[in-house]
Amino acid sequence: MRDASPAKTYALHIGVIVLLFALNFVLPDYHQGLFARIMALAVFAMGYNLLFGYVGLLSLGHAMFFSAGLYGAGLTVYHLGWGVPEAFLAGVACGALLALVIGLLALRTSGVAFMIVTMMFAQVFYLMILYFAGWTGGDQGLVIQQASRVIAIGGVSLDLTNPTVRYMGALALFSVVLLTTLALVRSRFGRVLVAIRENEERTKMLGYDTVANKLIAVVASGVICAASGAAYALLFGYVGSNFASIQYSILPLLWVLLGGAATTLGPFIGTLFMYYVTDITSGFTSAYLLIVGVALILLVLFAPKGIMGSIRERWLGWLP
Amino acid sequence: MADKNGFFDLSKTTLSRRTALKGIAAGAGLALAPGFVRYSQAQSSAPIRIGFQSHRTGIGAAYGRWYEKTSAAAVKAINDAGGISGRKVELVIEDDGTDPARGAEVVNKFAKQHKTDIVFGTLFSHVVIGSAPAAGENKIPYFVVSEGHHVASTKLNRYVFQPGITDVKSQIQSMAPWIAANAGKKVTQIFPDFAFGYDHRDYLPPALKAQGADVIAQIAIPPTESSFTKYFPQIPAETEVIYHVMVGPAVLTFVKELGEFYGSQRPQLFGFMDSLEAVDINSPGLEFLDGSHFWEGSPRYAQPDDSAAQKAYRAAVGIDDNGAAVGDPKDISTASHMFGCWETLYVVKKAMEDAGYKGPEDRAKLVEATEALKEFAEGPEHPQGPKTFNGKIHQCFGIQNISKVEGGKLKVVHKTKIEDGLYEPEGDYTTQAL
DSSP, rough: OOOOOOOHHHHHHHHHHHHHHHHHHHSOHHHHHHHHHHHHHHHHHHHHHHIIIOOOOSSTTHHHHHHHHHHHHHHHHHHOOOHHHHHHHHHHHHHHHHHHHHHHHHHTTTHHHHHHHHHHHHHHHHHHHTTTTHHHHHTOOOEOOOSSEEEEEEEEEEESSHHHHHHHHHHHHHHHHHHHHHHHHSHHHHHHHHHHHOHHHHHHHHHOHHHHHHHHHHHHHHHHHHHHHHHHHHHHOEEOGGGTTTTTHHHHHHHHHOOTTSSSSSSHHHHHHHHHHHHHHHTTTTTTHHHHHHHHHHHHHHHHHHHHHHHHTTOOOOOO | OOHHHHSOOGGGOOOOOHHHHHHHHHHHHHHHOOOHHHHHHHHHSSSSSEEEEEEETTTTTHHHHHHHHHHHHHHHHHHHHTTTBOOEEEEEEETTTTTTTHHHHHHIIIIIIISSEEEEOOOOOOHHHHHHHHHHHOOOEEEEOOOSSTTTTTSSSTTEBBBBSOOHHHHHHHHHHHHHIIOSSEEEEEEEEEEHHHHHHHHHHHHHTTTEEEEEEEEOOOOOOOOOOOGGGGGGGGGEEEEEEETTTTHHHHHHHHHHHHTTTTOOOEEEEGTTSSSSSTTTTTTGGTTTTEEEESSSOOOTTTOHHHHHHHHHHHHTSSEEEEEEEEOOHHHHHHHHHHHHHHHHHHHHHHTTSSSGGGGHHHHHHHOOOOEEEEBBTTTOEEEEETTTEEEEEEEEEEEEEEEEEEEEEEEOGGGGGGGOOOOOOGSSSO
């Protein structure tokens, strides 16, 4: 990666945010809703990318962090009647705590063992959701009623079921996480993470505590994924165990691979691309997953670094 | 499937000179015509568009295919008889992948892109529950054919209805009197350890208790299990009836291993047809079920006393006397559930005509007209049997069938009464704002 002036980099990212803001006013209704969902899930992909792209730790269990946020927010609203902001924070806190515990245990392994350990923990989490069906709604899930999805600030009330409010809510979270991850990967801490990915032994010899740095990365990644899950529950009103299944551990990996691992904008581009390929092709054939699969294979063959990774490699070397 | 009308629609990106000329001519015609007349004509003659949320892929695919067949047959019958308020009906189908997140997107797509009048047809409970918020937010009536108790629990919202199939709580409750009187008083339940199983775990014991029978053991089997022999020693020796509701591909192994465990000395067996929907009852390994009993929503096999309406329904949908597709005896239908699509579409017709429904601006009227419905008489529109409808909980109540496996077929031995399945309402949707 060639270094670019911070101004150029931040201008690009703020430009993307401004573009997404403007799209709210021009997108047809259906696509406005779809974009809100994509932005909320792109945050999940960004959290995944922090660990996979920058630290090189391939987790197959990130669905548990997403669903920790989803259930942390959803269950506090459903059972305790909490307001939206408190529930969101509860979701994020659940994700942070879970990531800390999982990080402490799983970071004793690396490589394939790390994949397996994270997958097994995620499976435990998933089965616990089914086991405590009385509270979680099990595989059927729970609906968060419209009346519970309203934020009252002073005299103003924001109804998250309103399409524009929902879009702006998703955009706000997306923007904060995008700029935070950008700042994070450009910081000294971010450089250490990349160093660990490239050569952990050498980084250790240079005097860095690689385990501590990796643990911080796992927690940061877990917090971002949980924020995405919490936002998803509150914005879309459904909490269900399928979000904790293995499928939702694989999806962020695919989104990141498609968009470009270790690129700040890649996760969003990958999520956007995959959503639209599914949405468009499902209108023509029930074999749309086959088309998604072929698209992925083509990408791996011809652009193994993903969309943004290839753009960085060929044209814009300064992309973070 | 009907055409798309949104952007990113690849099917509409080519514009030939002829199409362009046609468009200009049509535009000129529209501009010259008196606007109001043109508008009212379009309103009265344009088809009613029903968004069909179909499980074309994913775990619900076998059901989805038969739901589509049944719905297409019902739409054809309705259109042949003049449509709804004189307007033709058109199904717009989208695949939800049997996934709740995708399901919610599909509901949004129907409401905002296809601009259908209603959404219809969902079976799997988690997809219904995942999609319900989107239906409520879009204020689009959502008619499901799911048999879950979720609609009647009043935990969803005012736009969700289940008028064409009874819910599982009612079904279980209806079974209890027959089980207690005919099969035995000491019942052991074996069920999958997730929500479908929990409905049976929670609703059967009180229903049996009321009939003087008892559940003496409940054995929950984890959904990941593929072998069951190790659970069978947990079945108490005094068990008179094994009540089993295993679902999915493992059911064949389950029955085979249960047969090996008991040999010829087995207790009575009672199951729900959900276990064997779209599965041939004569599949190898299922021999052990011979002589056992099953709940059926609508009988799979033609019965000697079938009504004319039932015969006409079976012919229209294209199932033979064995419940398989006409011309393909291996393609077994999901007869216990799919009749719900047929009946729901006739309920939609009735409610739209009662409401004087003209277009999406009348959706609230449609909700109120549906809530005002009270009963559906048995006949061509309701071939499964008569039903009552509770507008407060948006749920219908009907008769159930108990069938015995005999000579490789299912023979109906008992039909329950509507009253057997009634229970106290758990809430009231009509108090929610429209």
